[in-house]
Amino acid sequence: MKKRIYFAIIAIFIVSGMAMAQEDPFENLQTDLLKATVCCEVFPASQSIFIDSTLELSKTVVGKTVLLARGTLSDVKVLAGTGEALPYVVATGVIIIESLPAGTQTVSVSYMACFKGQATPTMFPVINEDFMQFDDSQPCYPVSFFMDWHDVKMAVTAPKGFEIAGPGIPLGKKVSRGKVTSYFRSEGPVCRGAGLFGGKYRIYSDLIEGITLEIFVRRNMDFPAWHSWADYMKKTLGFYRARYGFYPFSRLRIVQLPNFHDLNGRGGGQTFVMIGGDSSFTMGPSEHRSPNFVAHETFHQFFGALIFPNVLKGGINIIEGTTQYASLICAESFVPGTIEKMGRRFLAEVRKIPPDQDVEIMKATLENPSASTLAYDKFPLFLLELRKAVGDETMIRIERGCLEKYRFGKFLSLADFVQVIHAETKGNPTAASLCTDWLEKKGIPPITVFEESAPVNRDFPLRMVVSADRSNRECFEQTVEDYRNMIENLSITR
Numbered sequence: 001m002k003k004r005i006y007f008a009i010i011a012i013f014i015v016s017g018m019a020m021a022q023e024d025p026f027e028n029l030q031t032d033l034l035k036a037t038v039c040c041e042v043f044p045a046s047q048s049i050f051i052d053s054t055l056e057l058s059k060t061v062v063g064k065t066v067l068l069a070r071g072t073l074s075d076v077k078v079l080a081g082t083g084e085a086l087p088y089v090v091a092t093g094v095i096i097i098e099s100l101p102a103g104t105q106t107v108s109v110s111y112m113a114c115f116k117g118q119a120t121p122t123m124f125p126v127i128n129e130d131f132m133q134f135d136d137s138q139p140c141y142p143v144s145f146f147m148d149w150h151d152v153k154m155a156v157t158a159p160k161g162f163e164i165a166g167p168g169i170p171l172g173k174k175v176s177r178g179k180v181t182s183y184f185r186s187e188g189p190v191c192r193g194a195g196l197f198g199g200k201y202r203i204y205s206d207l208i209e210g211i212t213l214e215i216f217v218r219r220n221m222d223f224p225a226w227h228s229w230a231d232y233m234k235k236t237l238g239f240y241r242a243r244y245g246f247y248p249f250s251r252l253r254i255v256q257l258p259n260f261h262d263l264n265g266r267g268g269g270q271t272f273v274m275i276g277g278d279s280s281f282t283m284g285p286s287e288h289r290s291p292n293f294v295a296h297e298t299f300h301q302f303f304g305a306l307i308f309p310n311v312l313k314g315g316i317n318i319i320e321g322t323t324q325y326a327s328l329i330c331a332e333s334f335v336p337g338t339i340e341k342m343g344r345r346f347l348a349e350v351r352k353i354p355p356d357q358d359v360e361i362m363k364a365t366l367e368n369p370s371a372s373t374l375a376y377d378k379f380p381l382f383l384l385e386l387r388k389a390v391g392d393e394t395m396i397r398i399e400r401g402c403l404e405k406y407r408f409g410k411f412l413s414l415a416d417f418v419q420v421i422h423a424e425t426k427g428n429p430t431a432a433s434l435c436t437d438w439l440e441k442k443g444i445p446p447i448t449v450f451e452e453s454a455p456v457n458r459d460f461p462l463r464m465v466v467s468a469d470r471s472n473r474e475c476f477e478q479t480v481e482d483y484r485n486m487i488e489n490l491s492i493t494r
């Protein structure tokens, strides 16, 4: 389920967005994090993790510094680079409550975090006997409240028998006293934290298009579809590389999430794609009811790991809508009929929006229960229509333009994206009116990319609307509420 990725991120963005709206009272909290060096030791049986991290900042921080961390924290130590202990409080993270001493550009933070009772297949960190997961959007190490792009080095110590999928490039392993330490460094900067996943896996690997593909499948499971996966990934990676002229990273890890439902996935973390369930792996990826499913999660290596949306300003359309669109045309290139089949499903979803919830895409906010449908279903239809009108070459320029302009940069809003469209389609009145009709008006403009007369095959589960999934909605609201309280209770030192 692609949607769940962004709940966590949304929470973070809502907070930073709120801060900006209030004449930027958090300006002084900006840390400009350059680098994080993190050592973790994981204890799957007790569902806990020990973190020892050093954060390198580009400037001395004035005022309070908020560092995100997860779980119930104990044994917290916060030290300046000089070794001086820094006063802190723990509230949804570690908050350093005084300005850092002049000249301080490194801070070390260590703690034990316990996740007991949180071993759920939701967005929270999962640890159990055989598997563990720290979502990249739920940092398992303290990173700045304001998410900076930064480099990460990570050493992860786990019991022998665990395979660790860490961020970026693996630098090797060391075995000592029944434990294995795996070393990683990010390949290019990461925003938010860096993902970490471990478990008793068997790794299938191949060199495809110069990219190391690794598929982590639970050890006790047969993976008869491996060859068809390798073939599918070869076509997928080849398509994206040809379209954009590059692939962002030297490797791609597809990790089986055992606690997730079949055909649910998450992407967006550097080099990670997580796919849920067992039967997702027993089928070949192009046999899935949705052949663009794996292509979708893989595409998040571009829109997700390289650029980051401003979710408060329509960015979810960019991150998920462009991904739905791109994965469709990718899958279409070797599973003909994908666009028509999936396009009809998207259209059927959009038609379910009750009239009182129908809003212009440009004006949709996350509070609107149809926000997901607008982003996941309506926005890709708009892009398909635009592609038909302006041609694929122009679309490639639009997509590449965004990737080049916003790569590792500022958060991309929907308005920014539309500006790129206008710049690349200058003088094309059809493009301009498509933008107006699809983005600034309610309702569904005429569909021309496929025949919509045939009835929609409803063998596919209904798309989850944000408000329809109570547990996720509650988690989301609780997270936002926690951050809100934290912000309100901070008094800012100027």
Ligand SMILES: [Zn+2]
Binding pocket: 002, 003, 005, 267, 296, 297, 300, 319, 320, 323
């Ligand atoms: Zn997605």
